[in-house]
Amino acid sequence: MAAAQVPGDEAGVAAADRSSRPREFGSDFAAIRAELGLPVDFPTAALSEVERSVAQPVLDGERVDATDLPLVTVDPAGAKDLDQAVLVCARPGGGYRVHYAIADVAAFVVPGGALDAEVRRRGQTLYLPDGNVPLHPTLLSEGAASLLPDQVRPAVLWTIDLDSDGVPVGVDLRRALVRSVAQLDYDGVQRTIDLGVAHPSIELLPQVGRLRREQAVLRGAIELGLPEQQVESDGNGGWRLVLRPRLVVEEWNAEISLLTGMCAAEMMISAGIGVLRTVPDPEPETVAGLRRSAARLGVDWPEEQHPAAALAGLDPVRPEALAVHVQATRLLRGAGYTAFGDGAPAKAGHAGIGASYAHVTAPLRRLVDRYSAEVCLAVASDRPVPGWVLEALGNLPSVMGGSDRVAGQVERACIAQAQAWALAGRVGEEFPATVLRAANGVGGEVFVAAPPVIARCVGDGFGEGQQVRVRLAQADPVRRDVAFEVI
Known part of the structure; x- marks a missing residue:
């Protein structure tokens, strides 16, 4: 597929x-x-x-x-x-x-x-x-x-x-x-x-x-x-x-x-x-917003560097770079x-x-x-x-x-x-996760590596690129819905 x-x-x-x-x-x-x-x-x-x-x-x-x-x-x-x-x-x-x-x-x-x-x-x-x-x-x-x-x-x-x-x-x-x-x-x-x-x-x-x-x-x-x-x-x-x-x-x-x-x-x-x-082409404010997010994550992005060069130089496996790559999807809307x-x-x-x-x-x-x-x-x-x-x-x-x-x-x-x-029957289990997106510190989206899942997450006090532990709160095959909560 x-x-x-x-x-x-x-x-x-x-x-x-x-x-x-x-x-x-x-x-x-x-x-x-x-x-x-x-x-x-x-x-x-x-x-x-x-x-x-x-x-x-x-x-x-x-x-x-x-x-x-x-x-x-x-x-x-x-x-x-x-x-x-x-x-x-x-x-x-x-x-x-x-x-x-x-x-x-x-x-x-x-x-x-x-x-x-x-x-x-x-x-x-x-x-x-x-x-x-x-x-x-x-x-x-x-x-x-x-x-x-x-x-x-x-x-x-x-x-x-x-x-x-x-x-x-x-x-x-x-x-x-x-x-x-x-x-x-x-x-x-x-x-x-x-x-x-x-x-x-x-x-x-x-x-x-x-x-x-x-x-x-x-x-x-x-x-x-x-x-x-x-x-x-x-x-x-x-x-x-x-x-x-x-x-x-x-x-x-x-x-x-x-x-x-x-x-x-x-x-x-x-x-x-x-x-x-x-x-x-992305709006200048969209690029500026991504640049600010990268700075908060500690990713070096020289002022004069085009987004193409900045992204090409990142290893998306690193948590902070991974979060920047995911957020960069907004550049291609x-x-x-x-x-x-x-x-x-x-x-x-x-x-x-x-x-x-x-x-x-x-x-x-x-x-x-x-x-x-x-x-x-x-x-x-x-x-x-x-x-x-x-x-x-x-x-x-x-x-x-x-x-x-x-x-x-x-x-x-x-x-x-x-x-x-993949997660049905595992509600309540804990997983290490990477925060991909954070919505004003009260929720967002996380990536769990095993099994490889991206899903919404509730909780507060976490930021993009951060490594956290999450608990599976919901896995409903009928509704096709998965949700985690930060521990």
Whole structure:
């Protein structure tokens, strides 16, 4: 499932066996699915349409043969909906070249058809611990359109040239046929990189990833980089909470996707048409408030230092730094989508990235990416944007905003449910905790490491970043409610 980013301690992983609950506390998340009215099946007409399109996809004559590129996919272990395949190599004379193939979903979805209508209703894939609610039928998303290894697939192929500092100096975009040579997973790639035996197609990924991370700080990208709170099966019909620190290879891999999204945004802005993912810059008073909180916690933050650099220099595992990272989420409020078709929009930035940005790299899992790709392909080939894209462009912010809200509700409900299951029957027990937020000294929010839980806490006399002992006051699986009290 999509995991919540939270501060953490590896002790939560070590204590995972204690955080799982037996079957009587619930074997799946059906109540959440019903409560939120999540889709169950695809309409028959949409499934029939998929069968036809899979048998005869739209592969026009302008598609180049790029099956000689040794692209690889890098995803969580077991993933089947593979949106991206990558190849990183050196450029003659210096610098780097990134080939990034993105699944070409438009080759299978008929504009205005039954499937198109259904995916517009869904907006994006929803992730739950007991199974996903996919944007597209799995025949498409895990089969014909997925960039599975040793299969020729239609793709939108980005070729981005970088200089020796990792700055883009050239972009090429076209439709292609590609063939991935290997399906890799994050843990395996991290091990091979650590051993110095990475797959040849990504042996330069660490170099490019580090350079792009440096560029992110220079841009003023506000990145939190907190570990992830996840719900996973305990293998016995129950569920457990774990903390999964983000691997460095995941950060490097994400930088390739962000690089592509920034290049896409520049193309759209230059053409005066497209749809951007936007987050407004934080207000000066918000930054000042965070700076004051950091000072109270004893965190050194030089007056002239941008929040991006200050956060990048903190280790979120330290209690005081952990609290600053959590409070820094207020810097990234107001996320949305901005569609435009008559010149560049007035507000085009994404504060979390420090640049303009567009979603183009996950079309199997997110609706807007298919439309953004079509805009960029049209701009790159100096052709008009297709009419079906123009017709939908104005509604995409509303559709994606609505699906984002549902995705957030699903994630919060699943985490809350798992927290309540994990602690049910333990009311009255004491735990060490870190205070994440304090509300005028009379309550707030704490993080308990084992099991890894974030919940409200009542009491007085405690402050953010402080280490305290708390007593579990409530753990209600029916209401999905957990509460502590300071001892």
